[in-house]
Amino acid sequence: MLIINELKERLEQLVKSEDGNWAIVVEDLDKQDSLSINGKHQYYAASIIKLPIMATAFSMADQGLLCLSEKIKLKKVDVVGGAGVLQHLSIGLELTFYDLLMLMIIQSDNTATNMVIDRLGKKQIQATMSQIGMLHSSFYNKLMTVPVQLEGRNMITAHDVSTFYRTVVEGKFSSQYACEQMIDLLKRQQIQHLTAYFPDIPIKHIGQQPEWTFASKTGSVENLYHDTGVLYKRDRTVIINVLSEGCNQNKAIRMINQIGKEVYEYVKV
Template sequence: MELLMNEIQDILHRTGGTWGICLEDLDKKQHWSWNEKEDFFAASIIKVPIMAAVFSAYDQGQFHLSDKIVLKREDLVGGSGILQHMTPGISLTIYDYLTLMIIQSDNTATNVLIDLVGVEKIQETMSEIGMKNSCFYNKLMTVPVKTKGRNKITAGDMAILLHKLTSGSIISQYACEQMIDIMKKQQFRDCLPEQFPEMESDIIGTKSEWEFANKTGWVTGIHHDIGVLYVGNRTMNIVVLSKDVENRLAKQTMAQIGKCIFNYLKQS
């Protein structure tokens, strides 16, 4: 893993800006981090612990994932996602809202789920996971003028979340399997996996060379990508957070880092 660490450090030195990185090789039980305690604005990465809070409330019997919630006009917000373009009055299951929140980073779906479980439940879940240096305060795209703070994360805390997710230690093994399955359907693949090999094959039923259960997050000057990368029989938890880097350069840098990680798993 030392060679991989050196390759990534070289990339970061050339790029500049501020980066928070945590890698965990789950097969070799090796871990490497860079600025793991640095604070970053969470952007849409906060949607992963929100998903965990929803599964926790479901596990406690507060609702069924098949229960439906009517989309109201006052729920609609801008940014990412398709629900802002839908007609108010449609009814979707809680599981549908979860899926849209993760795979399309839908902000409207996110706020519906925040209203469902409440801010305190999300904070409580983050605390139970062990995310001691991360905070959740606000719904997305509707931040009030007077607020206690911004939603923030650290690479170290997100690495803790991924470790517990991949070990079945959040809520239940079933919940962790469901959350990873949703993340595998991610539609934003233009950061870490940008330079991964094409997954399509001419042979029906061919198993993919890789799978990536991930979640991205971005606003101007901030770009993040976290997830669990499966290559053959090798698995790695990956957290890459950035700030003070131009958006296009940040994505290019993440793609380079992703390629290095993929080659490391493939060759080892």
């Protein structure tokens, strides 16, 4: 049986052979065991910052400060590049706030993200990160925009991202309903790398539960590739966070694929 110390040794050998800087945190919530490789090293957050943004939205909805069904109109000034479909749609389109959250998470839509940020406010997002315990992470800026006076950068650590997932999985943020909704959104993720080598086991009967599900969020900019999430396999729940910088895209994604495979091998026994 593969124990977590052996998994750590395997992962250390993997990233040792690759260029760039890597951080990996794995938390086995059932065995109450964990491993950390550079878990407190700060990385530029890229789209991983969308996790506390999402949490802020559900918390404010719980408090009656916003309604997830309220509609927001897409304006020309909102449109930015990068990931997402909204930049290609018609100005004046109205979307519910929940739809914007959906696009922000499952397509990593940057335009949707900035519209969400405008509605929430920077201070509310910062307060959420503090409340969750993301003490070595920071949020300052919208995505795909560069302020004239840069107050700071959006930064994360693998340890803090793991804290975020653990808090949500255990239903300890805002409300159990909010946590359930967030995990549901994350399970609909359309961009994944950690699961590339997970087995594709077909569902034979209607209503049958899949062998595994993964609630996740990726983030990437040039030479920086992250994949993070929660693996659910039968009665096991394991948090996996991989952050990297200074990497070639193809090599980095292959490495993340391999890390996911190693963690799945650990979980399946």
